[in-house]
Amino acid sequence: MPIEPPSAPSAEPGLRVVFADDVIAVVDKPSGLLSCPGRDPSLSDSVQTRVPRVFPGATGSILAHRLDQPTSGLMVVALTPAAHRALRLQFEARTVHKQYEAVLVGRVVGDDGVIELPFRLDVDHRPHQIYDAIHGKVGVTRWRVLERWDDGDGDNARTRVAFEPLTGRTHQLRVHSAHPLGLGCAIAGDNLYGDPTSAPRLLLHARQLSFTHPVSGEPLTFQVAPPPVFQRGVTT
Numbered sequence: 001m002p003i004e005p006p007s008a009p010s011a012e013p014g015l016r017v018v019f020a021d022d023v024i025a026v027v028d029k030p031s032g033l034l035s036c037p038g039r040d041p042s043l044s045d046s047v048q049t050r051v052p053r054v055f056p057g058a059t060g061s062i063l064a065h066r067l068d069q070p071t072s073g074l075m076v077v078a079l080t081p082a083a084h085r086a087l088r089l090q091f092e093a094r095t096v097h098k099q100y101e102a103v104l105v106g107r108v109v110g111d112d113g114v115i116e117l118p119f120r121l122d123v124d125h126r127p128h129q130i131y132d133a134i135h136g137k138v139g140v141t142r143w144r145v146l147e148r149w150d151d152g153d154g155d156n157a158r159t160r161v162a163f164e165p166l167t168g169r170t171h172q173l174r175v176h177s178a179h180p181l182g183l184g185c186a187i188a189g190d191n192l193y194g195d196p197t198s199a200p201r202l203l204l205h206a207r208q209l210s211f212t213h214p215v216s217g218e219p220l221t222f223q224v225a226p227p228p229v230f231q232r233g234v235t236t
Contacts, residue, residue: 015050018074018222023083023215025055026076028224031201035066035075051077060084065091068171070189073100073206074224078214086214091168099208100163101146101226104177105198106185108159112144115176115183119169128192129171131179139169141176143183149232159185160230173204203230 016028027047029035034046052058058079064087067075078084090096118136122128130136147160161183163173171192178186178193186194188203205226213220228234 015047015054017054018224019220020055020079023080024076024078024087024213025051026074026209026222027051029067029072029075029206031070031072031227034069036063047075047077055079064088065096065168067206068174068202068204070191070202071204071206072227074209074222075206076209076211083214087211090211090214094166094168095212097208097210098165098206100165100173101205101207101230102161102163102173102177103188103199103203103230104159104161104183104185105157105188105194106159107148107150107157108145108161108183108185110145113142114166115139115141115143117176117179117182119175119179121170127170129169129175131175131181137169138167139172139176140166141172141182142166143176147232158188158232174202200229205230 014030014033017025018028019026029047034043036048037044037046048063051062060081061084062077062079064076064078064084067073076087078087116138117131118133118138119129120132120136122130142164144162145159146162150157165172174187174190174193176182178190189196189199189201207226208221208223210219210221212218
């Protein structure tokens with residue numbers, strides 16, 4: 001089992017640094033923060049712009065991967081160009097292992113399985129993704145039910161699920177959750193594929209990240225539990 005390195009304090013409010021050394025940092029991104037800046041100046045706040053304020057020596061590109069703006073959880077960032085290249089190669093080779101936790105609206109049928117569903121960008125409704133058996137690229141997701149709860153009338157049924165994406169498609173977990181050929185239950189709070197009023201935010205969290213250190217070659221695993229809003233009965 002990989003040994004988790006000790007945590008490190010953060011100097012940037014709203015972006016907790018879980019681990020850092022001379023070449024990489026692992027951060028816990030809050031929901032609502034962009035991974036990289038948008039084109040509009042009002043969308044400049046992001047992981048990419050905050051990290052250099054914590055690590056002034058960071059040079060070159062830092063993002064090896066991204067999380068959707070409403071998704072919270074673990075990201076690894078590079079502090080040197082060489083580390084960035086090494087991390088990118090790991091993501092491209094699919095040797096980085098990610099686990100997510102989500103709360104879905106409704107009762108998921110079954111306890112575990114693998115979803116293989118082709119989808120593509122809906123060019124008329126960007127960034128929405130749509131199922132397309134002919135032109136879509138297949139996304140593969142392993143899933144497992146963690147907990148089910150229902151507050152009485154059936155309309156408030158929720159299913160807490162662990163996801164392991166085996167591919168890295170845009171909105172993969174959101175599409176695989178919501179589509180009838182997937183789990184048929186949208187992630188709570190999803191404003192693209194479900195009911196945005198069903199939760200105060202998108203209840204999707206990157207809870208575990210495993211990869212190889214780009215310099216030492218040591219296997220690393222980091223874990224961060226989801227916020228309290230993922231727990232039964234918590235609404236804020």
